[in-house]
Amino acid sequence: MKLKSILFASMTIVIFSCSPKVIPTTQNIEKEVKSEVVLTQNQIEGKAIFEANCAKCHKLYEPSSRTPEKWASVLKWMQPKARISDVEREKIYDYVTNGM
Ligand code: HEC
Incomplete structure (x- = not known):
């Protein structure tokens, strides 16, 4: 009887120490997919205008x-x-707010 419970206990340890290893891998893949941000044409242009004009003074x-x-x-x-036009400002807004 004692041997059975030792066996059961060690089986439980094996199962619990193995299972969590699989879960983080799938979670990591999901995270990578979610962090991939697709920018619109306006946002791409906004990013370029932003980077070219908005880091001159600060x-x-x-x-x-x-x-x-x-x-x-x-x-x-x-x-x-920054001496930018209204359209350029709108594009920067599109980029920094990410279409919010
Ligand atoms: C001619 C210089 C100049 C340019 C070009 C410029 N800024 Fe500024 N900016 C300043 C000054 C001066 C301040 C206020 C003091 C500070 O925070 O350094 C400021 C502050 C800021 C702040 C902080 C404001 C706050 O109180 O939260 C942000 C954000 C900012 N600028 C964004 C931009 C963006 C975006 C652009 C491009 C469109 C830009 N800046 C272009 C001079 C400039």
């Missing part, structure tokens, strides 16, 4: 560092400084 601010509302007011404020 560091390039992370798109995720501001909410869409904040970006709208910041971009209106920065537009004359």
Whole structure:
């Protein structure tokens, strides 16, 4: 009887130590797929305008560092400084807010 319970206990350890190894691998694959962001044509152009014009006076601010509302007011404020057109500003907005 004692041998049976030892056997059962070691079987349980084997099962539990093996199973979690499989799960993180599938989760990692899912994460990689989700992080792949597809940009629209406007966003691609916006990114280029952003990188070319918005790091002259200060560091390039992370798109995720501001909410869409904040970006709208910041971009209106920065537009004359960067000397960009309304269309260019809209494209930057599209990029930094990622279509939100
Ligand atoms: C002629 C210089 C100049 C250019 C070009 C410029 N900025 Fe700025 N920017 C400033 C100044 C000055 C400030 C305020 C002080 C600071 O934070 O460095 C500022 C602040 C900011 C801030 C912080 C605002 C806040 O309070 O949250 C953001 C974000 C920003 N700029 C984005 C941009 C973007 C996007 C562009 C391109 C369209 C741009 N800037 C182009 C001068 C510039």
